[in-house]
Amino acid sequence: MEHDARRYFSLPSPFAMKRGGELHGAHVAYETWGRLNDARDNAVLVLTGLSPSAHMASCEADPSPGWWEAMVGPGRAIDTSRWFVICVNSLGSDKGSTCPASVDPATGEPYRLSFPQLALEDVANAAHAAVGSLGIQQLACLIGCSMGGMSALAYMVLHPHSVRAHISVDTAPQAQPFAIAIRSLQREAIRLDPQWNDGNYDIHATTGGTYPDMGMSIARKLGVITYRSAMEWNGRFARIRLDPEQREDEPFGREFQVESYLEGHAQRFVRNFDPNSYLYLSRASDWFDIAEYGNGSVLEGLKRIHIEQAMVIGVSTDILFPLQQQEQIAEGLEAAGARVEFVALDSPQGHDAFLVDIEHYSPAIGGFLSRLAMT
Structure with missing residues (x-):
C-alpha cells in the first residue's frame, strides 16, 4: 500500500x-x-x-x-x-x-x-x-x-x-440564523480580546507573547457547546461538582465538571489554530448560500x-x-x-x-x- x-x-x-x-x-x-x-x-x-x-x-x-x-x-x-x-x-x-x-x-x-x-x-x-x-x-x-x-x-x-x-x-x-449567531459571538470573543490587537498578535507564539488566548478560549467553548447536544451534556455530566481541590480559588470560578471539561477543550485548541484564520473561515461559513x-x-x-x-x-x-x-x-x-x-x-x-x-x-x-x- x-x-x-x-x-x-x-x-x-x-x-x-x-x-x-x-x-x-x-x-x-x-x-x-x-x-x-x-x-x-x-x-x-x-x-x-x-x-x-x-x-x-x-x-x-x-x-x-x-x-x-x-x-x-x-x-x-x-x-x-x-x-x-x-x-x-x-x-x-x-x-x-x-x-x-x-x-x-x-x-x-x-x-x-x-x-x-x-x-x-x-x-x-x-x-x-x-x-x-x-x-x-x-x-x-x-x-x-x-x-x-x-x-x-x-x-x-x-x-x-x-x-x-x-x-x-x-x-x-x-x-441558518442560529448558526450565524453562534459564529458571530465566537468572532466577537476573539475581536474583543485586547491581545488580538486588530489581528496584529504574535502569530507563531506557542506560549507568552501577545496572543488572544482568552478570546480563542471562549470561542472554542461556545463551539463545543453547540457541537454536542443537551442530551449528551446531561448524560455525561449531570450536575456533578468538582472536588474542592479542583475548584478555582476566585469569585465565580469553575465549580461544575462540565466547566472543567470545556476548559480542557479550550486549552488544547487555543494555540493550535490561528485566530485570524478562524475568523476568515467562520465568516465564510456564514456567507455561503x-x-x-x-x-x-x-x-x-x-x-x-x-x-x-x-x-x-x-x-x-x-x-x-x-x-x-x-x-x-x-x-x-x-x-x-x-x-x-x-x-x-x-x-x-x-x-x-x-x-x-x-x-x-x-x-x-x-x-x-x-x-x-x-x-
Whole structure:
C-alpha cells in the first residue's frame, strides 16, 4: 500500500477570489491514501470542517491518528484498498494551506487582515484545482463534513460533471440564523480580546507573547457547546461538582465538571489554530448560500448540481445544522435527478456525531461506497 503524508499543490497564480482580490504564490496542503487506478476513476475527495487538517488518517509517513481515523483505511468504511482517497486542507486554514498567517509575497510580512475576503467557493475552487493536478477529471465520490459539506456543494455547482456521487455529512445548503449567531459571538470573543490587537498578535507564539488566548478560549467553548447536544451534556455530566481541590480559588470560578471539561477543550485548541484564520473561515461559513445559484431559492440552487447518486446524513440532535437542512439537500439533489438515500440518525452526540458515533456513520458511508463500487 502506498501512502503519502502532507503534500502541497501550488494554486494557479494569480488565484482569483470570489469576493474580490487574488492570491499570488498560494498553495493548499493535502494527503492521499490508497492508489489511483489506471482509469483514474476511483478517487474519493473529503472536504473537512472548519478546524481539521488534511491528516484524516494515519499512514506510514505519518503514523499519528487522523481526525477520522476509524473511518478511513483498508477494509474500513472509506476503504483505501479500493479507493484513492484525498483530503485537502481548506484554503484559509493554517494547517498547511495559504491563510492569513502566511507570508504575503508582496510585502514579506504575514497577510493578517490584508488577506482577501474568503468564501467557501474559494475553498472549493482550490480543492478542485488540486484534484485536477493529480490527473483526475471526475471524482467517484465527494464527501463533505460540516463546513466541508457546504464547500462540497460549491464544488459541485461550480464544476459540473466533476463528481459522480456525493456523501453529505451533517451540513447545510446555507447557514441558518442560529448558526450565524453562534459564529458571530465566537468572532466577537476573539475581536474583543485586547491581545488580538486588530489581528496584529504574535502569530507563531506557542506560549507568552501577545496572543488572544482568552478570546480563542471562549470561542472554542461556545463551539463545543453547540457541537454536542443537551442530551449528551446531561448524560455525561449531570450536575456533578468538582472536588474542592479542583475548584478555582476566585469569585465565580469553575465549580461544575462540565466547566472543567470545556476548559480542557479550550486549552488544547487555543494555540493550535490561528485566530485570524478562524475568523476568515467562520465568516465564510456564514456567507455561503446555495440559493445564490438559484435566484434566491435553495431548491433551485441545488437543482443545478448534476450527479448520479447521493447519500445525505444528518442527526436529529444537531442544533447547528438541523435535520431539516439535510432534508432540503436531499430533496434538492433528488429534484436535480440524482438517486438519493437519506439517513437520519438519532445519535445523542449532536453535530459532532460524525466524528465520534462511528458505529452508526460507518455502516452508512461504507455501505454507500460499496454499492457505488458495484455500479
